[in-house]
Amino acid sequence: MSSVVTGSERIPAAERREQILDAATRVFGELGYAGTTTDRVAREAGISQPYVVRMFGTKERLFIEVLERTCDRILAAFDAAVDADGDPRPLAARIGAAYVELVDTDRGILLSLMQGFILGHDPAIGPVARAGFMRLFERLREAGFGPDESTGFMARGMLINTLLASGLASSIGEDRCVSELFTSTFGDKIGIVAPSTQD
Amino acid sequence: MSSVVTGSERIPAAERREQILDAATRVFGELGYAGTTTDRVAREAGISQPYVVRMFGTKERLFIEVLERTCDRILAAFDAAVDADGDPRPLAARIGAAYVELVDTDRGILLSLMQGFILGHDPAIGPVARAGFMRLFERLREAGFGPDESTGFMARGMLINTLLASGLASSIGEDRCVSELFTSTFGDKIGIVAPSTQD
């Protein structure tokens, strides 16, 4: 659950920055770059719209910061999975699980990254998104996976992102085919995405 | 190569409709729903902005029509691959190749569909996008593929869409890792996405 900010006390800039980035990650993930307004981000962060702009210069720069932070976090999750010696599962299973668990921790991370990827045309954002994508791929290669296996990982990741973004998860249980699809995609981790009954 | 319309003679509504849908498919695919302006679509179709709105009512409806048409075309390509008795390759290879070849025919199709998937939050567009996604999945199931295999197909499709949208294709040859990734993703069909040398 992401902490929803309410008031607007006078707090250190660095901390406010993080709050804004958290809010922006959620909103960009849901509405995309063009669909997001700085005002919406501001309200979710509990501050005024001009302050968001003041702090990041432009909406574009805000998005780029979100993208980079997002990518860093996924890499950190990969690294943690690689270094988890206590875990008896094979490396591939650990990294896969780490990615799926990010959905639970903060799905804005995966969604905003996905939004960045499909913005390749944009002269400022495109290069950042492409670099992020390749950093993820390269990290898999460095972890010892071959080209095909790494590509397979990325493919499954893109499917996960798309399923989350599309909102299909809420039809699990209603539609037999959707259930099949999610079971194949998430395996025993399906509980993370399946909506609770009292929705 | 998509035919770029220039003039604006008086032509039958049905034909104009198709021109607009073609243009809209391209533009939505590149810029996303929120990022696309009806004016841009109009200019690409060689007509005035109000006429686009006049013909489709709202930008939202235009996008929904694009989405549905797009989905129909992909299903048609799948069906053609299933029914291709002359082709000696196994069914899985034929369907995979059919999807990749759509990139060549009209990459706007894949991109605009992807843009729809990512818009699940939208109350009007979300349901259409989800239905489209499931139609594709179900068609694979009907063609005889199991849940896991069908899911694998969708995953590879989402990766292809993401790679196209991100614009990474233009770095093939420049970056060793990018080349690896594209070779793994597109196999011997890589020529379709690789940019020609005199770019």
Added chain:
DNA sequence: GTCTATACTAGGATAGAC
């Protein structure tokens, strides 16, 4: 560090002529 007020532009949609 944070706000209010506001300037300015873009863009969807409508009216109505031809």
Added chain:
DNA sequence: GTCTATCCTAGTATAGAC
């Protein structure tokens, strides 16, 4: 069937007070 003119809202960004 298609255009021009235009309305109106939304949204980024700036100025400047507190």
